[in-house]
């Protein structure tokens with residue numbers, strides 16, 4: 001696996017590869033790779049001939065009070081894991097390479113970013129959209145593979161690809177979970193033993209809501225309350241949000257309708273660690289919304 005640090009060199013290699021007719025896939029990551037990332041690389045390898053894993057902890061998507069400095073890093077093991085998973089290239093620029101002194105441009109995706117993570121972490125999605133656009137420009141991919149775990153980020157990247165006319169196919173890979181349901185995340189390493197035990201409540205809350213919906217629940221606030229109830233089982237969990245919304249738009253009608261695709265979104269603090277998770281489901285057809293009133 002070749003390791004590239006410069007944008008210019010990355011683009012030259014990608015352009016040369018493209019000229020042979022090969023398909024390029026990029027897997028954007030912030031490193032500290034775990035099984036979840038490796039499944040994205042595996043997926044990319046299935047779909048493309050040349051897989052570029054980018055490894056860049058993007059300062060622009062962290063607010064000053066967040067964990068940019070503390071964010072776990074391990075370049076040595078990342079490089080070994082990415083190569084073993086089938087990555088052909090590791091793109092590992094430093095912050096000055098990505099954001100040269102004097103740069104003032106940012107990419108801002110509006111609308112879909114107004115709520116949930118966008119509201120709780122102002123500026124976060126501008127940072128994500130800016131770096132993703134720069135990564136696309138450097139790696140010239142035909143395919144980009146992202147994980148479903150960052151659900152709202154997927155919607156942002158989808159919008160970005162469409163609005164900036166990138167000719168890139170977005171592939172969304174499922175969230176990988178530990179045996180008790182906890183979604184794999186680099187931040188799980190911060191959890192104390194007690195918080196690690198409580199952390200499975202996020203998954204259980206999603207499951208409760210999913211079952212309630214399957215049983216005919218359509219009122220948004222009642223679905224949200226089901227998730228809150230489960231999360232409140234651990235006094236140490238501080239709920240940031242636990243909400244059901246329409247999966248494509250993130251709109252929150254009072255009552256969902258049969259056939260609506262729904263996303264259940266949770267963000268919660270366990271101690272100082274903020275975790276997010278989500279699940280997709282559909283309001284069953286054949287049930288009347290009036291029955292939910």
Ligand code: PAF
Nearest residue numbers: 028029030058128131150
């Ligand atoms: O999901 C992430 O790890 C990051 O937000 C991304 C897409 C690599 C951009 O920095």
